[in-house]
Structures are given as C-alpha cells and as structure tokens.
Amino acid sequence: MIRIKRQTIKLSLLFIIIATVIITQTACHNTKDVEPISKEGFYLDTVCKLSVYDMKGGLDADRANKAIDKAYNRCRELENTLSNTIDSSEVSRINSAGGNWVTVGKDTLKVVKAGVKYGELSDGDFDITIGSVSGLWNFQAENPQVPDSSKISEALKHVNYKNVQFDGNKIRLADPQAKLDLGGIAKGYVADEITKVLEQEGVTSAVINLGGNIVTIGGKPDGSDFVIGIEKPFTDRTEIIGTTKAEDQTVVTSGIYERQFKQDGKIYHHVLSSRTGYPAETKLEAVSLVAKKGRSMDVDAMSTICLMKGVDGGKAFIKKQKGVEAVFSAEGKEVAKTKGMKFEPEK
DSSP states (O other), X not given: OEEEOOOOOOSOTTOOOOOOEEEOOOOBTTTBOOOOEEEEEEETTEEEEEEXXXXXXXXXXXXXXXXXXXXXXXXXXXXXXXXXXXXXXXXHHHHTXXXXXXXXOHXXXXXXXXXXXXXXXXXXXXXXXXXXXXXXXXXXXXXXXXXXXXXXHHHHTTOOGGGEEEETTEEEESSTTOBXXXXXXXXXXXXXXXXXXXXXXXXXXXXXXXXXXXEEESOOTTSOOEEEEEEOTTSOSSOEEXXXXXXXXXXXXXXXXXXXXXXXXXXXXXXXXXXXXXXOOOSOSEEEEEEETTOHHHHHHHHHHHHHHHXXXXXXXXXXXXXXXXXEEETTEEEEEOTTOOOEEOO
C-alpha cells in the first residue's frame, strides 16, 4: 500500500486543500508484485509524487524516469507561468500592469478563461480576482493572524471576475488594483498537462499526485482499478472516511482542515469567500469530486465551489455538470453523495 500525503500549495486563489489519499497496490503480471518507478519533487509549494506502473512495451526504469523528468519539467514551466508569487510569471505581470493589456501564452489564457467561466457558473462564489484579499491572509506564517477588517473591506472592492478582459492573446484587469490568484484552478491544469506528457512518453499505468490532486492513468497492470482512500478531516492522516476506485480518472478534494489557524477560539481556514473576504461559512469539512482523466482543472474549481455552497447547493451545482460525481463530508464522515458516486464508506 502506498500512502500519498498532501502538503500545502501556494499558487493561492481559494487555496484549495486536497485530501491525503491512500492508493493500494496489488499484484500484476503473473500475480507478482510490481513496484512502480516513482519520483518525488517539490513544485507549486507542495510535495508531488509521480508513480509509473507500466508502459507500452513493458515497464522500463530508464524510460519511466525520462518520462517523469519531462513531466516535472512541464510542471516547473507552468509554475513559472501561472504562479502569482513569482514576479516574472505571466500572472504577476498581469497583476502589476496597472490595467494595461498583457500578452500571454496559451496556458495562461486557457486557465484564466476557465477561471472566469467558473466565476459565472458559481454566481461569483469562485473568483480568480480574490488575490487582493488572499494576499492579506498568511496561513503559512508561524503565528498567523486575522487581517485588519478595514484592509479586508478595501481589498474586497477589487474582487470581481468580470473585470478580467480578453483581446486575442492579451489579458487585462479593468480594475488596476485587482489581482489574479489562480490557486484554486491552476494545479488542476498542471495535473492535466502532466498526464499528457506521461502518455506521450508511452506510460499506460500511473498515479499522479500533485499534493493530493490525483490522476490515474489507466488502472493497475493486473487490470484492476486503483483504490483511493479519502482522508478523514482533522485526523493524523492515518484515517479515511472511505474509498473510491479509479481508472483513467481524476479525484480532487477540497477541505477546510489542512491550512487553518485558531484565534480567539474560532477556526479560520484557507477557503476564502469572495463576498466577505473571510473564510467561507460552511458546515462541510471536505468535498471529493471524481471525473474522467483530463478534467482535473474543472474538478479543481468545482470542488471548491461545492465546499462553499454546502451540501444542498453543492449537489445542485454538480447535478448541472456532466460526468462529475461527489461525496461530501463533515464531522469526520460522509454526510451526502451524488447518485452516481461510487464510494465505499469506511467501516
């Protein structure tokens, strides 16, 4: 059994936190156990792990390592493009352009357009211009504090995804003080792009873990599915609420429990509301979404939207989406799931 842990991500936005997963590895090819070729890396301010189980022509260490290296190179390229904490990135150039047009590449254009789309689909709950607010909160500080209310109120004036404008391959923010923050969607895009690289290199069975944003390429070499366990919130990362099977799928979880602090007896988590500037009020602890491989960017955004909308609002939102299922958890257990979600609760 392989346990994959999630660390924190600092591409920002709504700082979605992905659950720890447990991926079981069983026999393959002549019932003999096969160890995957795996490499860990530190990208997107998180510990990532890529594990290759099989390839066209059979598993080969040299070819697998080459494929993984190419995937990590793509990851690094995208981080340098989409991060709002890297001064030279395209996102940072947009943020510092004072409302002027900025020419960007296809990656930035695609992710920002998707972010605006999910702003519209969520009625503004998901807003990629949350950067002016998220920049006030520092959940990674040794002693994090709630920002001054007046600063939050002022920053909120510049949160409105409708201020994002496009002209061909150019982007501008109509509000010069608005700030893009793609953390709630960019990692999903990175996962999709890494998947493409590995498949182009002949990988037929693999697990991609970008801080818990999971993609499975194929199933296990013996023909069975990967089994993914969804972490029980607010535990020591050894307990799960249940499992789901995955073959050629992406599994993404947003939760309030990984990055949070307590001040004056109240917990402040990282999922920030675009309406209040404070952590979103939700009775949920986590939401896990499952969709076909290649849709990580979509479910990355959707999982955060569902977390913010709650059980009823989240289920209603998912019902409108094609090919996406969800399980909702609170108080350390499953509290609801969509009709098509294949989820086995932990007994």
